[in-house]
Amino acid sequence: MPGTPVRGVTDTQVIAGSFRRIDEGRRDPRVRIAERVYLADRFRAASVLDEPVELVVTPLPLPGVLAQRTGVAESWLARVACPPADLAMIGTAAWLREDLSACVGSPVDSRCATVPLASYVLPEGTGVATWSTRIMSAFRLADHLPIPRRFLGAILDGYGAIRYLNDIDVPIVVCVIDRSLCDESAAEVVMQARNANSQPVMLHDVCGWRPPAGIEALAFTVAL
Template sequence: MSLGSLLRRYLPHLGGRQLVVALSVPRRDYAAALIGAGWVLSAPVPELDEPIEVFRNAGQRSYLRAVTEKKVVTGVFSCLDETRTPPRVITGGKKRTVDWYKAVGVLPEACDSVECDVPEFGFLAELTGAAATWLARIAVPAIDLALVGTAKWLREDLAAWVGNGAEDGAAGIQLANYVLPVGDKAATWATCIIPSARLGEGEAIPAHCRAAILDGYGAIKYLNDITVPIVVCIINRSVADDSAAELVVQARVSNSRPIRVAEALRWRPPCGVEALAFTVAL
C-alpha cells in the first residue's frame, strides 16, 4: 500500500516521461488492490464550497454527488427551495433539507441517480490521515486510477477485508471502500476496472487516469500501448510462464532510464518481492 502512496508523490518528478514499475510477486493476490488503495488514499483533499453554495450555483440538469453523514446521493440536480427554513433541495431524486449534506461535488458527466451508504473509512484511512476528510473524498474522489487484468479476480481482491490485527475485536473494512471501483450501483467511484481483453479490442485507458496497474501477462502485453504517466506491472511468479517478465525487460532495454526504487521512490520491497523501475519517453 505504501508503494501506491509513494508513486503519487513521484508524479511531479516525471518531467513528461512515463514511469514503469515492475513487481515480481510470489502470487498476484491483493497486490493490485493494495497498491490501488495506497494511491487513492494519498490523493489530495478536494477543496469544496459549502453545500448551499454548490446547490445555488448548480444549473438545471447539472449532475451532483451529495454526501450526508450516512448516505451518498448521486444524480441530476432538480431544484433548491430557499423560501423554507431550513432550505430544501432535490438532487439525485431525493428531497432533503440542505443541512443534511456535509459535502457536495459537481460531476463532469451525466449519470444515473443512485443512493448508497457512505463507505466506512476503517483502519487504513485512519492510518493515512484520510479519515479526517473522508466525506469530502467520497464526494469528489480522485478518478485517476485504472486496474487492468481479469476483472473477476480484481473484484474478488477488492472484496477482501482489511483491519488492524493488533486491536482486539477490530472490525475490518473491504478494500473496495478505499479503491472505490466503478460499478452499476455505485454512487461514488474513483477507479475503473478494465478487462485485459478490452485493451486488445481497442479500448483505451481513460485520459483522466494518471496511473494504471497491469495485473498479469494478459494486461502487461499491452504495456507499449499505454500512455498514462505511471504504470505498475504485477508479475505473478506462481505461473510457470516468463512472458510477462520478458516483455518488461524488453521495455527496459529500449531507450529507458533506470530508476533506483529505494532511492528515488523511497520504497523497499517486502520479503519475497522484487522490483524494477525505469522511465521511458511518452
C-alpha cells in the same frame, strides 16, 4: 441550476442524481435530488458531475487504515464527493473485482475500521454513486487503446494485460506478476522495458516502501 447532475455526501451515504431545487424558505432547508428530499445540513460535501446520472444511493465507503496512513482521511468526504477518476485496473475483470472485496485492517490500531480494498480505489460499476477506478478487461483492451489521457495511472494484472505495456501511455504503470507460475512471459515484457534506456527508481527512497517478505519489486522510468 435545476437538472444539473450532482453528487452529495452525508455522514452515511453517497447520493448521485439530478438536482431539482433547494427549499430555503423554511427553518430546516431541504434539498431535492431526483425524487428524494434531504435535509440540507446533512450534506458534508458535494460536486457537480460532467454527465447526467440516474438516481443512485450507496453507503459511504469508510476511509480505514490506509487512508489514515496516507493522510487522506481528513479530506475523505470531499474525496468521495469528487474523486480523481484517473486510475485504470486492467486484467480479468471478475478476478479484479473479487480481489477488491478483500478487507484491510490494522492489528495495532483498533480505531481504524477494517474495510475492503474497493473503498480505496472506488471501482466503477452498475449502481455505484461514486467511482475513481475504471476496471478494464485485458481480453478486450486492444479495442479500447489508446487509454484516454485523463488516466494518470494503470495497474496491469497478469500477462494478458502486461503484454500491452508498451501501448499504454500513462505516467504511472504498475505491473503485477504472479511468480508462482511457470510462464515467465509477463516478467520478460517488463524486463525488456527495463533494458530499453530506463532509469532505476529506489522504492524506499522515493516511495518510502519496502516490499514485504515473499514479494519482489523493482521500479524504473522510461521516456514516453
